[in-house]
Amino acid sequence: MSAFRWRVSLFLLFSIAVVSCLLAQQKPPALTLAKLGFINERVEEQITISVDYCWHNGYHHWMMGMLFFLIEIDPKNTERYSTLGWILSSNGRHSEAVKVYERNMKENPGLSDAFYDAAYHFYQRKDYAQAVKYAEMAASKPGAEGVVFRLLAHSYERTNQFAKALAAWERLLKIAPNDGAAQGNMKRIREKMQRSQKP
Template identity: 35%
Template sequence: MKWLWMTGLVCALFASVQAQPQPLPAEVQKRIDAIFDGVVDRWIVQMDRWWHDGQHEHLINMTYFAIMLDPHNISLYENAGWLLWSSDRDDEAVALYQRGLRNNPDVYDMYYELGQYYYIRKRDYAKAREYLEQAIKFPCEWFVWNTLGHVYARLGEREKAVETWQELLRRFPMMPVDQMEAVRKNIRDTMTRDTTPTAGENTQQ
């Protein structure tokens, strides 16, 4: 009950500030921002406890409130989205990911989350490619390129898969050694493969 009361109070304050016709004085705005930051930090700590305690519904519900105050916190969308689709609430998961994408269109993260969702969950490789190709237009981690390579391989586009993995090795020479060797093996296997991977094969290496 305390969390519901605090959530309502903070959201009301947030709405009131947003509705102000004129910008607030800098000192007042600074104090309000500090309050919001403190509340979000406390929420994230509590949400982490719910995650480890298995109270996932509480976590999902609080995520929507936290996003109102911190729409650029990528982990909020990532964690709640995974919980939603792993609970067969796919429509809610996609809607949350899309909301994250609208709020964060200039970083790779939400493009990657959607690409991963369509690759792993739906096995819709064409849709996964659409988002992953957008993700690599921004500075990103090595595993984004790796996943895109696997998607190309699933689609039978072996040349693109090999080129993507080769580009990965060029861009990330300091990636973990075991992963680097796995990528090199993927290149060798793809170049000598007669058919596209079957659905049961492990493509996460």
């Protein structure tokens, strides 16, 4: 047998062996999946601990890289997007922060927090029209918390939409009737509305 035929035969046998292994393992055994899940959880846990260490020691650039990685592991964890977006924005990387918030909204379209983070980012940047847009989306989600309605009310007020600001404060009072800030803010907005109506 020539060297060429020997190599071709060896290659074919190897290929058949690989394909056979792949076909046999189309559905890995439950024990293998459990072990892989355990390893994945431990890796995620250790990276999360490292993120916390970096946060407390000021290694924000390392932390950003780890958060990008953790988001790939679990794209449904909204806290990671929130932290990463905030760190990016705090380091002057605003367009990257917006992309992180957009991905959060895409991955978690039913969660108020995903939209709140974007609204808060724009409010902090004094882009109140964008803050209104995302705060309205956050407020429309089930389980929206009081902080969402506070931000929505302040965003409406900053864009001179006083009637909507009052309505947002009223919605807040429905879920948090003892909110101390709501009444004072509503009083101030009513005064602004009266002043704006005077000739």
